[in-house]
Amino acid sequence: MAEMIFAGFGGQGVMSMGMMLAYAGMLEGKNVSWIPSYGPEMRGGTANCAVVVTSDEIGSPFVTDPDVVVAMNLPSMDKFEPRLKKGGLLIYNSSLIEREGGRDDIEVIGIPANEIASELGNSRVANMVVMGALLAKTGVAKPESVKDALRKVLPAHRHDLLPVNEQAMERGAEYVSKDR
Amino acid sequence: MAKQLMKGNEAIGEAAIRAGCRYFFGYPITPQNEVPEYMARRLPEVGGVFLQAESEVSAINMVYGAAGAGARVMTSSSSPGISLKQEGISYIAGSELPCVIINIIRGGPGLGGIQPAQSDYFQATKGGGHGDYRLFVFAPASVQEMVDLIMEAFDIADYYRNPVMVLGDGTLGQMMEPVEFKEPKKRDLPPKDWATTGAKGRKRNIINSLSLVAEQLEEHNWKLQKKYQHMKEHEQRWELYKCDDAELVLAAFGTTARIVKSVVNQLREQGIKAGLLRPITIFPFPDKAFAQLPDTVKAFLTVEMNTGQMVEDVRLAVNGKQPVHFFGRTGGIVPTPAEIIAKAKEIMGGVR
Numbered sequence: 001m002a003e004m005i006f007a008g009f010g011g012q013g014v015m016s017m018g019m020m021l022a023y024a025g026m027l028e029g030k031n032v033s034w035i036p037s038y039g040p041e042m043r044g045g046t047a048n049c050a051v052v053v054t055s056d057e058i059g060s061p062f063v064t065d066p067d068v069v070v071a072m073n074l075p076s077m078d079k080f081e082p083r084l085k086k087g088g089l090l091i092y093n094s095s096l097i098e099r100e101g102g103r104d105d106i107e108v109i110g111i112p113a114n115e116i117a118s119e120l121g122n123s124r125v126a127n128m129v130v131m132g133a134l135l136a137k138t139g140v141a142k143p144e145s146v147k148d149a150l151r152k153v154l155p156a157h158r159h160d161l162l163p164v165n166e167q168a169m170e171r172g173a174e175y176v177s178k179d180r
Numbered sequence: 181m182a183k184q185l186m187k188g189n190e191a192i193g194e195a196a197i198r199a200g201c202r203y204f205f206g207y208p209i210t211p212q213n214e215v216p217e218y219m220a221r222r223l224p225e226v227g228g229v230f231l232q233a234e235s236e237v238s239a240i241n242m243v244y245g246a247a248g249a250g251a252r253v254m255t256s257s258s259s260p261g262i263s264l265k266q267e268g269i270s271y272i273a274g275s276e277l278p279c280v281i282i283n284i285i286r287g288g289p290g291l292g293g294i295q296p297a298q299s300d301y302f303q304a305t306k307g308g309g310h311g312d313y314r315l316f317v318f319a320p321a322s323v324q325e326m327v328d329l330i331m332e333a334f335d336i337a338d339y340y341r342n343p344v345m346v347l348g349d350g351t352l353g354q355m356m357e358p359v360e361f362k363e364p365k366k367r368d369l370p371p372k373d374w375a376t377t378g379a380k381g382r383k384r385n386i387i388n389s390l391s392l393v394a395e396q397l398e399e400h401n402w403k404l405q406k407k408y409q410h411m412k413e414h415e416q417r418w419e420l421y422k423c424d425d426a427e428l429v430l431a432a433f434g435t436t437a438r439i440v441k442s443v444v445n446q447l448r449e450q451g452i453k454a455g456l457l458r459p460i461t462i463f464p465f466p467d468k469a470f471a472q473l474p475d476t477v478k479a480f481l482t483v484e485m486n487t488g489q490m491v492e493d494v495r496l497a498v499n500g501k502q503p504v505h506f507f508g509r510t511g512g513i514v515p516t517p518a519e520i521i522a523k524a525k526e527i528m529g530g531v532r
Contacts, residue, residue: 019185022185022356026358032185032358033355033357034356034357035351035354036354038211038294038350038354058438060439060441062351062514062516
């Protein structure tokens with residue numbers, strides 16, 4: 001059972017990240033749910049989504065004490081780090097967040113997602129760099145399932161973006177394995 | 181058919197189309213906008229009509245017209261918009277016409293907010309508009325169940341010649357879950373020989389809710405009541421979860437029931453024998469479910485995203501045999517498992 005929160009600025013791809021992971025979980029035959037925060041704030045504001053992936057029945061789809069938090073910007077880290085379960089995992093975007101985690105009862109990984117994405121020539125795949133790292137750390141879904149989900153979710157005329165997304169995931173996975 | 185990951189609101193649209201709905205009239209309001217958006221895209225593909233009216237009042241009267249002509253028709257809105265539609269809904273119920281109405285509830289009263297709530301329970305189940313009428317009301321708790329019930333709702337509407345309302349909340353509309361579209365069990369439906377399809381030689385059909393002769397109007401009311409009574413006898417639906425040996429039964433519908441299901445499991449881990457009674461139809465209210473509960477039940481706790489509405493129906497069903505407690509959050513706040521557990525422990529501490 002994995003209860004996760006993905007949070008960041010509108011536009012950083014946190015909603016699609018969560019959706020992709022839910023899709024991948026579904027393709028693996030698991031029960032999944034995805035709930036977006038929705039409100040009057042949108043562009044430039046903060047956005048987050050709650051994702052549950054489990055082989056059990058999903059009772060509450062709301063995530064109050066997440067196992068995993070992905071924070072793409074500082075306000076998101078400030079908001080969700082305290083809610084993590086003891087022993088949980090915080091992955092944050094160290095390209096935009098200067099402070100380190102403030103808790104010693106969780107695992108914390110900073111990943112320079114924007115820098116890595118820029119090296120790949122597309123700053124918009126920063127979310128997929130983090131996705132790669134998340135999958136490598138947690139095994140919540142197989143990278144192949146996320147790649148399949150991407151192929152299904154991206155419209156055909158956007159399939160030229162598949163390779164860079166896949167590279168981003170691989171770079172994210174590499175980053176956390178060499179880091180350990 | 182393979183499962184698809186769909187947003188609740190879009191799944192509503194697809195379920196309606198698969199159930200043969202070809203007409204949708206509506207007016208935008210958060211948090212249900214993906215329903216009209218989806219219908220606007222999909223209905224023309226299947227030869228149907230999507231029309232955005234100039235107001236909710238207009239939209240519901242278009243539904244009235246289409247239903248009168250025998251079409252499968254749906255409208256959708258959220259709380260303030262549903263209030264605007266009440267006059268039309270009363271006319272449709274009075275004229276005994278089938279249609280499906282979706283309410284993706286947001287916090288009220290007034291314009292309220294846009295976050296999830298269940299504060300339209302009274303409005304949905306006790307009539308809503310003027311006059312002695314009832315809607316048939318489903319309260320699904322997942323995207324899959326919402327799809328299944330909407331596909332059935334059109335048949336039920338036709339069967340009873342009565343509007344069917346499906347109640348969701350902002351969460352159910354906005355969330356994504358895997359769904360599968362399965363053919364619902366078919367009902368034997370009578371031909372719509374009352375529809376205004378052009379008389380063409382036959383006796384003309386008149387659809388009207390005006391009845392100035394009191395005796396006739398009373399008779400019409402008793403006929404409607406008979407229909408509601410039939411629903412009460414034959415259509416109640418509910419889910420019992422871990423109630424076999426329960427001492428505390430939590431009653432909750434829709435999204436809240438999902439949270440309560442998790443609460444039941446956590447309470448049991450902590451040694452409190454809890455169970456969940458989840459109404460799936462909220463009109464007819466499943467009072468038969470209470471007769472199935474074991475003698476071990478010492479108390480009830482109703483949990484809602486409002487200040488206490490369904491709890492009144494629970495109290496009527498329990499009929500004073502056990503105490504019925506209430507816990508609610510409102511205005512768009514979703515209750516957390518921790519606060520429900522605290523309330524449950526407070527109750528069980530008291531009865532022990």
